[in-house]
Amino acid sequence: MSVLLNGLAASNGIAIAPAYLLVGPDLSVNQQYSVNENHEVERLHDSFALTLNEVQAIHQHAHVTLGKRAAAVVDDQLAILRDRSLHAEIIEKINQEHFTAEWAIKKTADDRLKVLEKMNDNDYLSSRATAIKDVTKRILGHLMGVKLPDPTQLDHRAIFVAQNITPTDTAQFDRRFVAGLVTNEGGRTSHFTIMSKTLALPAVVGTQNATKVINNGDLLIVDGIHGKVIVRPSTEEVDHYQRLAAQFTREQNEWGALKDEQTVSTDGRHFKVVANVGTLAEIVDARQNGAEGIGLVRSEFLYARDEHFPSEDGQTKAYKQFLTEMPGQRVVIRTLDIGGDKKLGSLNLPQENNPFLGFRAIRIGLARPEVLRPQLRALLRSSVYGQLAIMFPMIATIEEFRQARQILDEERQRLIEQGVSVADDIEVGMMLEIPSSAVMADAFAREVDFFSIGSNDLIQYLFAADRGNSQVAYLYQELHPAVLRLVKQVIDAAHAEGKWVSMCGEMAGNPLATPLLMAMGLDEFSMNSSNILHIRSLINQLNTRQLQPLVHKAINAATASEVEQMIRQEVPQVRK
Incomplete structure (x- = not known):
């Protein structure tokens, strides 16, 4: 009888092949001392x-x-x-x-x-x-003096099963033999995502007990679309997934044809579907997956390379690379979003009882301008190399935005006085992730060039529920009417002032949310690169005018499950 393991889909695709366990020796170390x-x-x-x-x-x-x-x-x-x-x-x-x-x-x-x-x-x-x-x-x-598992020993097509697959493991893969990846631990870490996509390997991570349930040679089905692993599948299950694999291949070919096309609804409304990235390597993935720009560059990676802050010159060089890699397309770079539980050795931050609501993001930048000013100077210096937009995170009050904008204007003036070229068309916006800011969106819209709705934080703050806490995970509801009402309010307020709105949280890449966000008038969907072509294909099949009644019913529903049921019934193109 088959066994089903659930995990996290780290790389799309379906693989059917025998298992090859990549299990290492016990390297646990006890507290030990030496006299020599x-x-x-x-x-x-x-x-x-x-x-x-x-x-x-x-x-x-x-x-x-x-x-x-x-x-x-x-x-x-x-x-x-x-x-x-x-x-x-x-x-x-x-x-x-x-x-x-x-x-x-x-x-x-x-x-x-x-x-x-x-x-x-x-x-x-x-x-x-x-x-x-x-x-x-x-x-x-x-x-x-113990030998570690060696992926190069694999000499037949198989699916690697391990506690965790490391970068040095993946760098030794032979693409002829590795059919897929399954791990007990892990999430969508950078190296894992890059390697599995580079090799087009279906991957499911975080199964918790795959190495205990699976034996060497067991036939496996790895469903990298839905995050499932079937151990010792029946003939019927193999037949079913072979058909799904063929369907997936057809869809990938159809979606690939969209790369050079515009994203337009059937009634002629243009949308942008762009990428969230955190490293330069992810820019390549974004282009390959048909991104129409970059909606979020997480600048934190520059601050984590060592124990010291990156220099202004070093930052300028990095931002220039992001911009030149996306010629003619807008690149939104977020200023340093760190603090609370996200600490860096180069930044001495206080211990806090409630870090998610504490000293973080723009609050650090404003309190410690020696952190914010060099970053803004670097961004301004790089602006001549592409279409730059600067975004301030965690803005709670209009005073915060005005103070951040004033610092930016001061650094711009200083650079110009020093003879440094600065682009004159830089857009300056804010992450909208705090409910109070969403309520005041009409006032903010008069001062910003754009909003980017950070749905992950907005939802957790709206429901007072830590999205990383499994005990309250049920409250993270992207389709809840309260979320939809707030998002619609933000979009309406921005459009009333002629400003554009993006969304860069997980909700932007959720196909179930796409019809509602389209009908509300969201201008830009920013997401992980792997979701881009799917969302672009879906948008191209839908009519925004015909979806307007659905929005009205959704925001007046009582629960998220009611909204999901409406979408599934009324928008057959949606599949998730």
Whole structure:
């Protein structure tokens, strides 16, 4: 009898193949001490050298066999292994606290992970945590003298099943044999998303117990569309998923034809479907998936590379790259959105009881202009290289927006006086993610150039429910009439002032929400690149005028489930 495992769809597609378990040895480390510090330091140096040579070889293999972008997924590992401050920190623990090399490495890695691991809403920071785990595992393997799983040993088509698949694992894949990926842990980390899409591999992560349920050689179905894994499927299930796989392939071919077309409803209304990105590598995915611009660049990745703030010149160079990669298309860059539970070593922030409602985002920028001003100068300096829009996050009051805009205007004037060229058509807007701002949207609309609705935070604040807390996850309801009323109010207020509105939260990529957002007049849908062509295809099939009665019924409904039922009944083109 088949077994169904549920997880998170990390990469679209369907694969049917036998399982290949990629399960490593036990590398747990207990608190250990040594009386011979010199010996431990020597062991440390040897293990670092062996690991560096190993990762360099993996990097070279990936570059030759998979390409430059695939090789780049281990760049973080190489940077960590070459980080002198990391070496010094570990050696200090050995010399001063008399730790063994194993315990010193484990303790140092744990300390750094405490800073990063809560940052699961930022792909770059999450991948940085993954890189630290990956490097630690390899160093410990050399210190303990144990062999780690080797993906290059696979010599037949199969689906990898593992506790977690690391960047150095994926960089060793042979595209001829790897049919799909299944893990116990994980989310849509940057390296995992990049590699699975580069190799067109269906992937399901976060199943919790796949390695316990699945045996080597078991036939698997990996449904990377819906986040399901079927273990030892029946003949009927195999036949069903073979048909779904064929349908998926047809859809992908149809959607691919939309890349160079405009996104227009059947009644002639134009929309933009753009991408959310956090790294330059994701820009490539955005273009390949038909993005019509970039609706959100998360600038936080620049601040997480080391213990120091990025220089103004370094930031300028990075922003220039984002703009030049999307010629003729608008790129919206959000100023630093950090704080609360998202802490950086380079920014000393206070401990808070309620960080989501605390000192974060624009509140930090305004209180510490030494953080905000260099970033705004870098953005202004890069503006001549493309169509830049600047967005301030977490704006709660009009005074905050005015203060941020004044700082921007001051830095613009200083640059011009210094003879630095600055574009004269930069749009300046705000993330709209706080309910009070949504209520005051008409007043804000007179001062901003655009709104970008951050639906993730807006919904959690609206329902007073932490979206990361599984106990209250049922309250995160994108289709709830309260959410729809607020979104419509924001769009109407903006349009009354001739301003455009984007949405950059998960709701923007939800096909069930698309008909309602179209009919409300949302100008731009900004989402993960993997959803773009699907949403563009859906928009091209719908008529905004015919959807107006549905909006009226939805905002006057009582529950989210009623709204979903209405959409499914009245808009047959929707599939999710």
